[in-house]
Each structure stands twice: as structure tokens, then as C-alpha cells.
Amino acid sequence: MATTSIHTPAKTRTTVAGPDRGRLRSPYSTWFYLPAAIVYGVLFAIPTFASFYFSLTRWSIFESKFIGFGNFVTFFQEPALVKGFTNTLIYAVVTSGTKVVLGLLLAVLLTSQIVARGYLRSVVFFPVLVSTIGVGLTFTVLMNPERGLINSALSVIGIDGPGWLTDPKYALLSVAAVDVWKGVGLATLIYIAGIVSIPGEYLEAAKVDGASAWQSFRRIILPLARPATVTVIILSLIGGLRSFDLIWAMTRGGPGFTSDVIASVIYKQYQAGFYGLSTAGNVVLFVVVTAIVLPLSRFLNRKEVEL
């Protein structure tokens, strides 16, 4: 698919080659582009390049002083940074992986012939619609170690629940679990669309050939839902890498620095008034996310074409 779309315009271009090829290629006059170009320039291009510049300055919002790569040096020496990076990766991989598995399972369930299927589908999707901060605050209350509903419920059956958000061992994973609860609806939706679009003939043919349920899942649904898997992985991985709001609402990176992710490290630097430093952090985050997601998306999409 990708190759054809590249070839077609090339062909048209050669056939209409001539002195005013450019004019012909675009049906609009230059003025037509201007409004969009101005918006793009003012709101996107200039801030992006300005941020590259400010990442090289010591910027106190009132004034800025050029200091070369000092911010990047400081940023990489930041003790919380290594922790932030590891946590970000753990968070992204855990949430993304769980969403893939749970999303697929839920989608299989919700595409089967069950009662109230439409209603159940929307129920799975509801958490996606709720404000992240609201979800975060609600779960903070639920997960309170002494007075929270979760631990009270556990104590009824004789389990002494841990401090979900206050124990450094669990804090990050607790937030990740809430993230999954909130985000799995979207993954399920994408999977439902993917599974529904698989032609019924394949499953019928498999049934005629005597395939078991597991075999038709493994050999038909799983490979043919691959585009959905790719979308879910990319979306939730990007979401996980730049996740911030939920973590901030629930733990503020705490206790201490134990659930800090890159985004919260950057935000705290911004709060402290280290504007240059936090801009440098954002440049780093931009590079890291691109470096992870670009090859991954290439890899996953190539596989898709090969299939």
C-alpha cells in the first residue's frame, strides 16, 4: 500500500512535467495557504524553534542568559532522571502490554453473542470519557491505606492491603493499573473494530475444517487483527511515555521520587522556576519518544505489509 501511494504522484508528475508544473500540481493560489501557514508558524513552528533556543539558556522567565549545553548536562546529571526514565519505560510497557492483552480479551468477549452486548460495550468505554484528574482523585481516595474502600474490602476477607500509593514498591504500578482501567476501553474499541472487520468466511471455513476455538483465535483472529494491535500498541505506548496527568493527580511522583516519570521531573523543574532546564528536558523527551516510536512504528507497519 505504502509503495503504491508513493508511486502514483511520481507518475503524474512526470506526465504533466512542464514549465509551470508547480502551479498545475496545486489547484490553490499561494494566498490560499497563508492563513494556515501563519497559524502554523506562530503557534507551532516558532515556539518549537524558540524552545530549542531556550533549552540552551538559563531562563528565569524575566530574563535569559545563553549557557550552551549546560542545561542538558545538568538534566542528565539529575538524580531523579534515571529513576524517571526507568519508571517511564516500566509505566509505558506495563500499561501498553496490559491494554493489548485485556483489550483483545474484552473485544473477543464483546464481539461474541452475549446478552446486552451494546450496553456492555459502552460500559467498557465509559472510563475513557471521564476526566483523568477526576479518575486520579477518586482512586487516590479509594486507595488510601487506612480509610480507602479497597483496603477496607480486602480486610473483610482477611487480607491486610498494602499502601497502594504510599509504598514505594507499589505506587507506580497502582497508578499504571488505574491507567489501564481508564484506557482499556479505547483498546477494546479498536480491537472490536478490527475483529468485526474480519470476514466471517474465514471463521466458517475454519469451522468446516474442524478448527477448535483456540485454533481459530490463534490462526485467524490474532493475525488478522494485527492492524488493530499495531494501533493499540503505538497509541498506548506514546500515551504511556508522555503520561503525566494521572501520575501527578495520584502521587505527584511520590513518595519522594519513587513514581516520578520524565514528564513529572520536567514539570517539577518548571514549577521550581528552572525554565531553561525544563525546556531542555522537553527537548530530550521529544527526542526519546521519537527515537522509540518511529522505529517501532516502521517495524510494526512493515510486518503488516508483509502479511
Next chain:
Amino acid sequence: MNTSRMIRSRTTALATLAITALALTACSAGSLGSSEEGGSDAVTLNFLVDNADQTLKTAEQLGKDFTAKNPGITIKVETRPAGSEGDNIIKTRLSTGDMTDVFLYNTGSLFQAIAPKKNLVPVGDQPFAGALADNFKSTVTADGQVYGAPYGGFMGGAILYNKPLYAKLGLQVPKTWAEFMANNAKIKAAGVAPVIQTYGETWTSQLFVLGDFHNVSAAEPDFADKYTQNQAKYGTSPAARKGFEHLQQVHDLGYENKDFASAKMPDGLKLLAQGKGAHYPILSAVVSELVATYPAAAKDVGLFAIPGDDAAKNGLTVWSPGGVYIPTSTTGAKLDAAKKFLAFVASKEGCDSQAKAGAVTGPFAVKDCKLPTEVPQVVKDMQPYIDTEGASSLALEFLSPVKGPSLEQITVEVGSGIRKAAAGASLYDEDVKKQAQQLGLAGW
């Protein structure tokens, strides 16, 4: 027929909506206009304060009393979050010229960080500046200019303790850390949590470190200066590191309340007032909330300075009150009104008005102001420290512009056993370095 009616009714609905929207805009524009006009001497000052209950109450009381004395000037109170989120708002609004006409903000290092020379109107030439306590004046002075009027009283960073519990167990107020820990052992044996910690609000975790500063400067008198010049560090100064070590000890011996990791300040006050916790290292400013919620605590809760090694040199670390400032964006009639307001805040009437709004947290920073006769025990216990020569000193953040932004996270880690004291102290030194560089101090 049916459809056309539907279309018509939809159009009507749309038109109604549009008209309502128009009416609303007109309305807001009108009300804006009326506040600008309304006679030549009618001025409204917007006053930005943090959203703590007591601050808000005080601000409103001040506004009311000020307007009673100066008809024609109204004070409209706005709030902002406290802590680093609030710092952010202050800086952003100042830099965009969008600050309210007067605002309340910290004194000391945080005040230095908002570039007073560039953003604030100096008030040193105003008559009230002469009546300010010197300890306060130095914390709102930058480049030789005075910028603020004191809001509230001095505060102590100290240990609040439950007096009935002390009486019941026959304990004495400790003067040294060893005595303090001995008391803690007895309290724990009696089944009460010896030390209350509330890491649900991270700022409350810093008192063992910040409140220990009097003891630090007693042991190393030039610590603050050397610290500003990057010559003394928490990680390497034995006296300064004590604060972190104390915090770790308290955790290692299991002296904290069970829910220390998730409890918030009101929970801590509750434990203290009900005698379920014995000691709460905190700023004495919380006393107003404490007394408002638990009236008996006015008598039952006392204060002592954080004990150090040397009983003879033990003393109180004192926080300067917040300051009311005028940003440079305030001009004309508003500026005159704002100066009048600051003068009122720093006058005897201003102090009385603040005292009326709620419990006083400590001595006022204005020379003519006297504390009311009825003050909570906590404030009474502060007085001897302040009256005795050499028994109190300002906290480090008022003596040095250098204060790292992450101390509260570090102390939470040390107090929760996630990080050891020595590592925490060194980490804080790293944190401080960024702040010093940002301020462009020499030697960093």
C-alpha cells in the same frame, strides 16, 4: 409542514441562544465598566492570597476594616494554590504583567526569586517602613530597597506537643536530642505515637531539617554565609546533616504514627489534639487551624524548639511572616490606594484586624503591635525564646537566597526509609546547586 415547523423552532432556539450569549457578553462588559467608573475616588484593589483557610479569613477581615477606614477603596480577595504551584502562578503572572494590584507572597529566598527590583514597587520611602521589625525588614529587602508589609506574625518551626500527655507520663520538655528520644521511648511504651508525620502533604516533612537551623548556626555560626558562597554543604557539615539524621532515626525506631505516609496536616493536628500523637514538628502557623478545629488545644498544645546536641545553645528557628507586595503593573490611582493598603496592613489597626480574624500565630513584625492577651499556649511558649538574647534565629531561607525546590521530596524519602540520611543530604546539595545557578550567584 411538520419539518418546516421543526426547522423554524430550531432557528428560534438558535436565535435565542445567540441573543442570550450576546446579552451575557454585554452584561460582563457593563459590569467591568461600572467598576472602572463610579466616581473619581472609588478604587477596587484585587488582592491575591493563597487559599489556606486562615489566610483567606485574614485577608477578608483586613479588606473589610481597611474599607471601613478608607471608604471608596474596596479590596477584592482572589486566591491561588499554595506551595510550588502557587510560586509558578506568581512568577507567570508577574512576568506577563497580569498580577493583581497587591499580592501576598513569601519573604526570604522565595521573595528574592521573583526579581523584586524588576517586578515590585519599592515602599521603603513610606512612613510605615520605619515601624517594621528589623528581622522582617531584612527578609523583604533586595538591593537595599524594602518591598513588603508583613502579613501575620512570626512563626516558629518547632515541635508542638500534647501537654496533658506529658503531664500524664511525667515528662519534661527536652532540651537535647537525647532527652527528646528518651521521651519518645516512654511515649511509645505507653502506646501513643511519639512523632506525628504527615507525608500526604509533603511540605510538612521538612521541619526536622529546616527547624533545626538554630542549632546548626549555634554550632557553625557562619554556615549561612558559607552556604550561599558554596563553601558549606548539608552533606559535609556534621551540624547541618543532623536534621536528616534525626529524621531517619525517628523512622528507623518506628516512632512515626502508623498512617504517616498518607496522613495530611489536618490528620496530624487531630492526632496531636486528641493525644494520640505526642509531638508534631511543624510551623506554628498551623495553630490557628488547630485552635479553630479543636478549641481545647489552645491550652493543651504547647511548643518547644527542635532539640539539638547542646542544651545551653538550644533555641527556636523563626520564620518571617509573608509579605504584601505591589507589582510594577499597578499604576495611577490604584498605586496610591495600594500603598495606603500596605500602610494599613503594617499599622496597629492592621495588626488588630488580623488578630480579630483568627488565632495569632506569633509576635507581630510591626513595632507598635502587641499580641492580644488571650493567645494560644503555642504562642506563649514562643515568647521566651524570642525575648531571650540568642535563643532564636531566622530560618536559613531568610539568611540565604539559596533554597532547593525538592527538599520536601527528599525529606519524605528519608522519613519513609526510602533513602538514608547521608544520601538525602547530598542529594539536597545537588538540588540547591540548580537554584544557586539559576539565581546567578557567584561561586557556583
